[in-house]
Amino acid sequence: MKNSGLKNEAQVAKIFVSGSDALPQTNDSGIRLFRESDLTDGIISGKLIRPKYNTSELKKSINTSISELLPNSAQERDAMVLKSLYDSALEQIDKLSQEIEDLKLLLGERDSRIKELESELEQSLINLEGEILKANIASEQSTIANEQIGETTIDLSNAIQNSINEAISRVSLTARVEALLQENESLREQLFGLSAQTAEGAISGGDNGFTVKVNNGDGDDSQLSADLWAKTSHKAGNGRKMTNTIEVSNVTTDNKITNIAFVFDGDPKWFKVKSGASSIEPETSETYDCEYKNIGGPGTPAGNRGGISPRRRRIGWKGKGQNYTGLSLKVNVTFADGSTDTVSLSTNLRKNKKG
Numbered sequence: 001m002k003n004s005g006l007k008n009e010a011q012v013a014k015i016f017v018s019g020s021d022a023l024p025q026t027n028d029s030g031i032r033l034f035r036e037s038d039l040t041d042g043i044i045s046g047k048l049i050r051p052k053y054n055t056s057e058l059k060k061s062i063n064t065s066i067s068e069l070l071p072n073s074a075q076e077r078d079a080m081v082l083k084s085l086y087d088s089a090l091e092q093i094d095k096l097s098q099e100i101e102d103l104k105l106l107l108g109e110r111d112s113r114i115k116e117l118e119s120e121l122e123q124s125l126i127n128l129e130g131e132i133l134k135a136n137i138a139s140e141q142s143t144i145a146n147e148q149i150g151e152t153t154i155d156l157s158n159a160i161q162n163s164i165n166e167a168i169s170r171v172s173l174t175a176r177v178e179a180l181l182q183e184n185e186s187l188r189e190q191l192f193g194l195s196a197q198t199a200e201g202a203i204s205g206g207d208n209g210f211t212v213k214v215n216n217g218d219g220d221d222s223q224l225s226a227d228l229w230a231k232t233s234h235k236a237g238n239g240r241k242m243t244n245t246i247e248v249s250n251v252t253t254d255n256k257i258t259n260i261a262f263v264f265d266g267d268p269k270w271f272k273v274k275s276g277a278s279s280i281e282p283e284t285s286e287t288y289d290c291e292y293k294n295i296g297g298p299g300t301p302a303g304n305r306g307g308i309s310p311r312r313r314r315i316g317w318k319g320k321g322q323n324y325t326g327l328s329l330k331v332n333v334t335f336a337d338g339s340t341d342t343v344s345l346s347t348n349l350r351k352n353k354k355g
Helices: 009-022 055-063 083-192 194-199
Strands: 210-215 228-233 241-250 257-265 271-273 284-292 322-324 328-335 340-352
Touching: 009 083, 210 340, 228 241, 241 257, 241 271, 241 328
Parallel strands: 228 340
Antiparallel strands: 210 241, 241 284, 257 328, 271 284, 322 340, 328 340
């Protein structure tokens, strides 16, 4: 029949999916029975008739020697395929179905990618339009900038010329300022500097950082070779103030004298420097007074002899008039930076027999 056997595509599809479960169940004898109206299994059947045989006659016929039998005529059947071909076809159908599913999945991925690319293309077009707009704006700005550069170039040229003029004026003013500074320094040097101090008779230290000037009082011509001189007689009293003063000057501009010491060397120690300022600021002077040192002669404690006494009989040196030059005075200073310097002064005392 037209829609029976393997021609029934619906039944074949069920067999692909369910296999033998798509056919009627077998009975207890393992035989599948079909209804007369059910043609989905590909078999056309009629009513089952159980023939009746005469057993005795049948037995006779079996014992009969038959020399010739008529051949059975071939029964016409529907077109059939081998089960191996059928199974192979099913496998091929499964493979093709899987390939179709894979191709559908790949096609879905391709469609998704195409949509992404279309979205990227659309965004690229938007960006391109933005860049074109920027380029147009930049071109307009470039034109404006070129015009501004032209104007700025003119202004810059004028500014450069003004700068040159100002530089010339500045150089001239700088030269004048330097000249004034040098003149001011020269005036400061003349007013308080080392040369000014030494020109007035001051003695400079070894490092030229300070000077010592002795303002001498009474003296004789024979004493002028000494730095400090004085004269006295046996009538000189105890604690008598001398007319001599010592002026210490800090001739530096930025180094303070932090300590001053007056140190005697030799005998007789006939005078002392009275205490005064212990430090001296830069470009500043301090003056120290001197006084005779009243130290007795014979009969006074050891170490205190050799000075001036108000009584002639206690004078610790020769009674006649004489110059004494064995005593020297060192002025030692210490600066704020830790450096030290010294000025040594020679002395000459004219001791007259009578005052």
